[in-house]
Amino acid sequence: PGIPVRFKYHLQAELEHEFRWHGGSGPAYASIVGGGANACVLHYIENDAPLRDGELVLIDAGVEFDLYAGDITRTFPVGGRFSEAQRELYELVLAAQERAVAAVRPGATLVEIHDGVVRDLTAGLIRLGLLQGEVEARIEDESYKRFYLHSTSHWLGLDVHDVGSYRLAGKPRPLEAGMVLTVEPGLYVPADEDIPLAYRGIGIRIEDDVAVTAEGHEVLTADVPKRVAEIEALMASE
Numbered sequence: 001p002g003i004p005v006r007f008k009y010h011l012q013a014e015l016e017h018e019f020r021w022h023g024g025s026g027p028a029y030a031s032i033v034g035g036g037a038n039a040c041v042l043h044y045i046e047n048d049a050p051l052r053d054g055e056l057v058l059i060d061a062g063v064e065f066d067l068y069a070g071d072i073t074r075t076f077p078v079g080g081r082f083s084e085a086q087r088e089l090y091e092l093v094l095a096a097q098e099r100a101v102a103a104v105r106p107g108a109t110l111v112e113i114h115d116g117v118v119r120d121l122t123a124g125l126i127r128l129g130l131l132q133g134e135v136e137a138r139i140e141d142e143s144y145k146r147f148y149l150h151s152t153s154h155w156l157g158l159d160v161h162d163v164g165s166y167r168l169a170g171k172p173r174p175l176e177a178g179m180v181l182t183v184e185p186g187l188y189v190p191a192d193e194d195i196p197l198a199y200r201g202i203g204i205r206i207e208d209d210v211a212v213t214a215e216g217h218e219v220l221t222a223d224v225p226k227r228v229a230e231i232e233a234l235m236a237s238e
């Protein structure tokens with residue numbers, strides 16, 4: 001309003017205005033607006049850096065509505081179009097995320113879902129030349145953790161990291177209808193000298209909120225665009 005969107009806190013302000021405007025009580029947790037290398041800082045909440053053309057911006061934010069927390073992450077290009085390297089990594093995270101969402105159903109476990117994500121991301125990192133060798137070996141020696149360190153899911157409800165045990169009787173807890181969880185794989189490429197220049201400092205996370213149903217699942221955040229073509233079209237229309 002009046003001034004151009006130039007800093008990350010401008011995006012935060014717009015978002016939190018909408019939260020309250022539509023009747024939510026406010027952010028469910030401290031909104032994260034990261035971008036460039038800041039996207040690689042998992043809990044970056046200063047949001048004070050300028051938005052730079054050519055970089056991606058990562059927004060992890062959610063409204064609290066009727067006491068329930070939302071928790072959504074989207075990553076998009078500041079300038080409206082993904083670079084080739086950004087797109088390659090983004091498509092990799094998106095494919096892993098969609099496969100993980102598809103796996104949500106009664107009886108599945110968060111451990112299985114996370115293991116599938118690790119496998120997909122590791123295979124993709126090898127394909128892009130960011131890891132070498134065989135998928136099994138890179139999972140085994142955990143070298144994928146240089147790029148993906150956090151877990152894929154947490155419970156969601158009255159709190160953003162809601163209460164509830166993750167194991168039952170010493171085993172991963174099977175999902176049941178009525179549970180709500182996040183599915184949020186990401187890749188965070190360090191700006192290190194051994195990394196090809198085009199990939200350095202790119203951070204991507206895509207997070208949806210998913211309810212387990214008797215039949216499988218329902219994506220509660222399905223209206224928020226996440227495909228490359230959808231994001232670029234939306235950015236071009238603004």
Ligand SMILES: [Mn+2]
Nearest residue numbers: 071182184207
């Ligand atoms: Mn989350």
